[in-house]
Amino acid sequence: MLGRRILKDRVAHGTMATLTVFVILMVLVMAVGLCLKSAPVLEGQSLWTLLGSSEWKPMKGQFGFLPFIMGTLWVTFLAVLIALPISLLTAIFLTEYARPVVRRFVFPALDILAALPSVIYGVWGMLVIVPWISERLAPHFVEFSSGYTVLAAGIVLGVMVIPLLVSLFIEVFSSVPMELREASIALGATRWQTTRKVVLRKTLPGVLAATVLAISRAMGETIAVLMVCGCVIGIPTSVLDSAYPIPALIANNYGEMLSMPLYESALMFAALILFAVVLIFNLISRIVLYRIERRDA
């Protein structure tokens, strides 16, 4: 009997270990798969031409990703610019100022914001943000704008990353020991002074890591951005221009790419760029966040 029990335990151990290793390997498999697929386009053109050229002519085999990269950067930057102050203020309020009652109302709201699918945000952007930009905002600055702009994509994305940022910030701020705050307040500092000079200073790496994480999330967001960004190939020069970020490029062309191997390879290279950037950003910020978590444990 005993032998069988131990055997069962061994078998379970082995199975579980295999599954765990499988999950870790998935990252590697994805990287290798995307690299292999994007090899053909890298053979034809050098990495720098691909990244730095803005000639996008799939039929002639010219793939310059610069417009798409710039589109991604514009949209992401704007989204984080919008989301960062709002989330920072909300998170500080919730951890440093608010009573527990307030949290009971805010947390479910953030949960819902985080849970809403991106296509819903896309619908919202098309129905609310896009008309608002084209009818109210844009006429003050330019002759005509369809509303499908960097700004629209930035606002929609900003709203989408707020819940992620707030929950990360709250985690980071709660890692600061209560004694530090008490010491500061005992010295006569106000709450805001304590927040600024003790809590924020102590958690600066964490705040940066959370922001980087939000940036990588915003970069990869597809459907919502695709629905409001306009999708015109070109480097945006203002927030009222339309943009064409990388995820939108992949999603829009997945049907056509089958007929041309090189085109498919180019789109896989686009996915590889996203993968690489998100991987690096995530690794760095997660390691920083783990450190912070462990410090208080």
Added chain:
Amino acid sequence: MKALMWVGMAVVFGFLISVIWTVFSRGAKAMSWEMVSQLPGGGFYIGKEGGFLNAIVGSLYIVGASTAIGLLISVPVVFYLNVYLKKDSKLAYVARLACDVLFGMPSIVYGAFGFTVMVFFGLRTSLLGGIIVITLLIIPIFIRSMDEATRNFPRDILDASFALGATKWETLKVVLRQIAPGIATATLLSVGRAIGDAASVMFTAGYTDSIPTSLSQPAATLPLAVFFQLSSPIPEVQDRAYAAALVLTIIVLILSIGGRFITHRFSKNKL
């Protein structure tokens, strides 16, 4: 400064209310029983009769199957990380890091990757492809959220079980009972993510007007139903997109509130 913080909070709530209100007010106008109970009829895409039952059923198939497979894979991994491995294990650290990285991966990358894998195996866009990609997508979410629930699990209970002569495998029963609410919450979270994800199924599950009868047929999904119909210039077709968006939002709201409820309910009488 406090006033500014209230403003920040108000903005967050304002966005939430605006999103929900927009979807509900626009969707309610377009909503009818026909929408959720019928397949697209002939001439559906020029505004004739029909509904989007195909998308609802397709979504349920994909989400149901991938949640089941996802649970089967991730529950053992969570147990392994928390019961078999030591607290400061390097492997556990790497596994958690890998999951967090995968969690942050954009779904379009999953879609592109899944598509290459499918081409490699000679599969066409199909229900099976959708299930595989969504499973891969939700495994990290499963693992990380169950892991959070299990980590706070008191080690003493494990020691008590070992002291009674149980093997680690037998101790799992004890752990399982303790983290059941955690598993339930994780499941709801993953289902919510799985049902709303469009970018990954776009490549892999495809889109179709009928309900799939085998794994090799393409399947429609709700988010894609919203997306494709909204890009139509005909108002009737767009209305259907709004109705589909309403259905999707209601499902997600129920899941999210249900998840809160479970956590709240069961953490009250915890050990």
